[in-house]
Amino acid sequence: MEELLTKTAAEQRKALLNKEISAVELINEQYKRIEDVEEKLQAFNSLCKEQAIETAKEVDKKIAAGENLPPLAGIPLALKDNINLKGTKTTASSKILENFVSPYDATVSLKLKENLIPILGKVNLDEFAMGSSTENSAFKITKNPWDTNKVPGGSSGGSAASVAGYEATLALGSDTGGSIRLPASFCGIVGVKPTYGRVSRYGLIAFASSLDQIGPFARSVEDAALLLEAISGCDKHDSTSLDIPVAQFSKSLNKDIKGAKIGVIKELLQEGVSPDVKKAIESAIQKYKELGAEIVEISLPLLEHSIGVYYILATAEASSNLARYDGVKYGYRTPDAKNLLEMYTKTRAEGFGDEVKRRIMLGTYALSAGYYDAYYKKAQQIRRLIKEDFDKAFEKVDLLVSPTCPNTAFEIGSKISDPLSMYLTDIGTISANLAGIPGMSIPCGFDTDGMPIGLQLLAPALQEEKMLNLAYKFEQATDFHKKQPCI
Ligand code: GLN
Numbered sequence: 001m002e003e004l005l006t007k008t009a010a011e012q013r014k015a016l017l018n019k020e021i022s023a024v025e026l027i028n029e030q031y032k033r034i035e036d037v038e039e040k041l042q043a044f045n046s047l048c049k050e051q052a053i054e055t056a057k058e059v060d061k062k063i064a065a066g067e068n069l070p071p072l073a074g075i076p077l078a079l080k081d082n083i084n085l086k087g088t089k090t091t092a093s094s095k096i097l098e099n100f101v102s103p104y105d106a107t108v109s110l111k112l113k114e115n116l117i118p119i120l121g122k123v124n125l126d127e128f129a130m131g132s133s134t135e136n137s138a139f140k141i142t143k144n145p146w147d148t149n150k151v152p153g154g155s156s157g158g159s160a161a162s163v164a165g166y167e168a169t170l171a172l173g174s175d176t177g178g179s180i181r182l183p184a185s186f187c188g189i190v191g192v193k194p195t196y197g198r199v200s201r202y203g204l205i206a207f208a209s210s211l212d213q214i215g216p217f218a219r220s221v222e223d224a225a226l227l228l229e230a231i232s233g234c235d236k237h238d239s240t241s242l243d244i245p246v247a248q249f250s251k252s253l254n255k256d257i258k259g260a261k262i263g264v265i266k267e268l269l270q271e272g273v274s275p276d277v278k279k280a281i282e283s284a285i286q287k288y289k290e291l292g293a294e295i296v297e298i299s300l301p302l303l304e305h306s307i308g309v310y311y312i313l314a315t316a317e318a319s320s321n322l323a324r325y326d327g328v329k330y331g332y333r334t335p336d337a338k339n340l341l342e343m344y345t346k347t348r349a350e351g352f353g354d355e356v357k358r359r360i361m362l363g364t365y366a367l368s369a370g371y372y373d374a375y376y377k378k379a380q381q382i383r384r385l386i387k388e389d390f391d392k393a394f395e396k397v398d399l400l401v402s403p404t405c406p407n408t409a410f411e412i413g414s415k416i417s418d419p420l421s422m423y424l425t426d427i428g429t430i431s432a433n434l435a436g437i438p439g440m441s442i443p444c445g446f447d448t449d450g451m452p453i454g455l456q457l458l459a460p461a462l463q464e465e466k467m468l469n470l471a472y473k474f475e476q477a478t479d480f481h482k483k484q485p486c487i
Pocket of ligand 1: 314
């Protein structure tokens with residue numbers, strides 16, 4: 001039974017359909033596993049057992065009646081705690097929302113329910129998804145299942161750790177500058193950031209609305225493709241969601257990739273990349289050659305500006321999005337204020353953590369009269385040029401590859417007092433959000449300490465099918481995804 005929890009969704013589905021286990025039993029086993037390891041991993045902010053078991057019961061009824069089941073029905077999933085799920089706490093791992101109960105479902109939550117995917121609970125993140133290590137949570141520090149002294153990456157650290165540590169088979173996270181791909185890389189699993197607009201953001205607590213996307217975590221490319229299919233689609237509640245049909249990502253995984261052109265991003269394999277990561281990426285490139293792909297070196301000269309551009313635009317949007325937490329309508333309110341202004345200022349001073357305050361101040365400054373042109377407008381212009389760099393690259397190649405991160409998971413506490421070095425962790429991932437293109441991370445090796453290394457794949461907008469196909473072929477030809485952490 002324990003072993004079934006380490007399997008992929010596709011394998012667990014087989015066990016359900018063959019009646020080796022019922023959906024309710026699977027969920028109960030999953031909760032037992034959570035009880036066993038949660039003290040070590042600290043991935044969950046809250047559990048929603050009743051809802052999950054109700055969904056599992058429905059799955060069992062359908063199996064008994066011989067009805068058709070959606071592909072991921074009954075497969076246990078962990079939901080990032082910045083995605084609303086009606087009747088459960090949605091905290092964004094912030095004190096300011098500590099007791100906030102969602103009055104409605106995010107569109108992705110509704111889709112999970114329609115697909116009969118049981119939601120186990122809400123998982124930890126950096127407060128308001130601001131961070132790269134999950135150390136910025138107001139509640140707890142999630143640990144990396146491969147080494148509990150190390151971070152799981154962030155901001156969707158709870159999502160990645162729960163899947164890698166077998167507390168869930170699937171998870172959803174959000175990615176504004178790398179928050180799905182980075183933790184997937186640090187925890188040795190698959191994580192996909194879809195094209196901007198592919199998945200509805202309705203009900204996702206906004207960080208930087210022009211960059212945020214929700215996406216899947218899974219143990220295999222096929223599972224990730226199935227989950228992406230389940231959550232994609234146009235939504236009238238999100239004006240930036242794209243009005244295009246949902247592609248059948250899982251149907252085109254096994255296409256031959258002979259002759260595919262893969263570009264290696266030169267700037268992301270230069271100095272600053274750890275020797276172990278470099279070696280793993282180089283052998284991944286070699287593997288693609290063996291699979292028949294043609295490898296080209298691609299230069300993205302503006303990439304070095306992506307961190308600067310991101311930290312102006314993301315903080316500017318955040319400063320505006322977070323203005324709503326003022327102690328009036330919902331969330332935390334300071335217990336002792338003498339007047340209205342003090343109520344606002346004390347509520348925000350007490351409710352937000354240091355990193356969130358740092359971002360609000362940076363963003364407010366970037367948007368202030370007199371500085372707007374110098375910072376915000378300039379950053380928007382460079383964002384455009386970065387996108388054009390990608391457009392040019394994709395005229396030459398089908399896909400770009402790079403390390404997801406220049407290093408593997410680091411020790412808890414080692415970067416927390418140095419925000420700039422923390423920000424640099426995202427050098428490989430941020431530009432995809434600025435350009436709106438899809439990206440993913442897949443396991444491609446281990447460093448000398450046994451920590452996982454991630455290969456990042458980037459594709460042109462709306463070409464997830466091609467990206468997933470190339471990822472699948474690599475996965476089939478390698479064993480990295482089969483190695484298990486001993487947690
Ligand atoms: N690490 C980046 C940040 O701190 C990205 C976060 C994210 O993608 N949500 O902003």
